Amino acid sequence: QVQLVESGGGLVQAGGSLRLSCAASGRTFSSYAMGWFRQAAGKAREYVASISRGGASTYYADSLKGRFTISRDNAKNTVYLHLNSLEREDTAVYYCAASRLYGSSRSTEYDYWGQGTQVTVSS
Numbered sequence: 001q002v003q004l005v006e007s008g009g010g011l012v013q014a015g016g017s018l019r020l021s022c023a024a025s026g027r028t029f030s031s032y033a034m035g036w037f038r039q040a041a042g043k044a045r046e047y048v049a050s051i052s053r054g055g056a057s058t059y060y061a062d063s064l065k066g067r068f069t070i071s072r073d074n075a076k077n078t079v080y081l082h083l084n085s086l087e088r089e090d091t092a093v094y095y096c097a098a099s100r101l102y103g104s105s106r107s108t109e110y111d112y113w114g115q116g117t118q119v120t121v122s123s
Contacts, residue, residue: 002026002098004111005113009094009117016121020081022096022114027078030054033103035110036070036081038092038119048094049081050103055097059103093118 003025012018022034035050049070051061058070069082069106094117097110104110 002028004098004112004114006094006096006114006117009119009120011120014087014121014123016086018083018086018118018119020083020094020096020119022079022100024077024079026077028097031100032098032111033068033088033101034072035059035097035099035103035105036068036077036079037097037107038090038095039116040089040092043092045095045107047105047107050099051079051092052103057103059105061105061109063079082088082121084120088123089120092103095104 006022008020011096028102036048039045051058055072067085074081076096096114098112099110101109
C-alpha cells in the first residue's frame with residue numbers, strides 16, 4: 001500500500017511558476033514509476049508527465065513539454081512537478097499517482113492516487 005499526499009498548489013499569476021510535491025509513505029517508493037495528472041473543472045483527467053523508478057527517464061504530454069518538469073528524490077520519497085510559464089488553461093486539480101509499470105500516460109495503469117492539489121492561474 002502506498003499513500004500519496006500532494007502539496008504546493010495555490011493561486012499564481014499567468015507567467016508565474018509553482019513547484020508541486022507529492023510525498024509517498026512506505027519503503028517501496030523506488031519500486032514505483034510516478035505520474036502527474038490534472039483535471040480541470042468539467043473536463044476529463046489528463047496526463048501531464050511521468051518518471052521512471054530511478055528517475056532516469058521522464059515523459060511528458062506533448063502539449064506541456066518544455067514548460068513542466070518532473071523529478072523525484074527517492075531518498076525523500078517525493079516526486080516533484082515544476083510548473084513554469086503558467087497559463088490560465090493550466091488551472092486544474094493536479095494529482096500524483098504511482099504505478100508498478102513503466103510510467104504510462106494511461107491513468108488506468110496507476111495503482112495509487114493522491115487527493116490532489118489545486119492550481120489556479122489568474123490573468
